Amino acid sequence: MYGSTREKPAPARGAGQHLLLVVDEPDLTELLSTTLELAGYRISVAGSGAEALARLAERRFDLLVVDANLPDMESLGRDRPTVADRPPVLLLTGYESLDSLVPELGLGERDYVTKPFRLAEVLARVQVLLRGPGTRRARGDALSYRDLVLDDTLCAARRGARALGLTPAEYRLLRHLLVNAHRVLSKEQIGRYVWGDHRGDNAIEQLVSRLRRKVDRDAPVLIHTRRGFGYWLGGADAES
Template sequence: MDGSGARVKPALARGAGQHLLLVVHEPDLAELLSTTLELAGYRTALAGTGGEALERLAEQRFDLMVVDAALPDMVSLARERPVVAHRPPVLVLTEYDSLGDLVPELGPGERDYVTKPVRVAEVLVRVQVLLRGTHAGHPRDGALSYRDLVLDDTLREARRGTRPLALTAAEYRLLRHLLVNAHRVLSKEQIGRYVWGDHRGDNSIEQLVSRLRRKVDRDAPNLIHTRRGFGYWLGHADTER
């Protein structure tokens, strides 16, 4: 809030000239995304089919792809298993909450998704999170890690040391968001918009964090912490600043 007590609308996530390939069949959606992303500081290129996208990838390097899972040639493209030297992280636009089954032909790597109809603010945030993950020293084989905590985005699995964590889709997404933003306090609103696409005013987030904490921090030093009045953060307590 500002000094008058009015709520200040948070600034939208912005880019720094990264090159994004938008693989979208619908003209209206392609125009919306390209206009929004370029206004936010990204450079964009368009491809209307999966085949065209692969041609673009073979010609030049992109920092991230935004892919519509409803592309008409997605199924045939998956069977061809084309070889692409550089596989950028992928943000999938889909009507279904089934990321593990999406765009397998793109190979291993960082992935996330937003559901359709897309929300511009959500697309901008998740593009920024994916790009941050690829430049933060994380392995480019689809794994994210913090000390003994490892998330495998290719298999959608997590483990703490040698112990596998049986996470629901919402728990996995929350843990991933906390891990990518390690040592940074995330508000309930930020978490709600990332996990569900909207802010939930009830105790859904408290319950989700509680379930995740029981799985992650069982028989091990606590990694998930509460900053009362502000939100939640991931990291070792002795590294808090």
């Protein structure tokens, strides 16, 4: 179902960062622990949301890897840790659960991989969350890239001082692009994130076009097309 430690080994990407793995499946816990340790990370394990909260109260972690299907998953959003520097979170989830993940989880920066996943994808997303692809956390639950700011608390976005007035679908698309800044997202990835299933190319093209008219009315242009592959957000001088 998942990747195997026999896959072609990826270069070690960690530098001793301390990760908390929140998973209640023994086989998956062992697989991820072994893979992440071999990649250069220190690993602690919690089998529930309540145990994860207890560990977060005891020490600081650089990143959480969380199974979104934990029975008490909602406790991580409701009983958020009272710490100033909240750790980023990589969620392991199914496509059908994506809508419920935005924006309720009250931890730090968030990204996800969908099940069944490849270990190489988990390692890549961990690296992005730890190093940051250009997107930064501004204040509270606000994501920003240059003068573009998206506030999860208010479900609102602005570019500079100008409010963007996004629809819910446009908001979800912009959030997906921001979290994955400098990463090309396929139309299928966008459709499943925004609507929970894949829509026709025309529907996605129209949604991207509407969002561009609002976001890129001011220079520089931030939303780009990689023909044949998908869309990405970043400065024109940045690599995708």
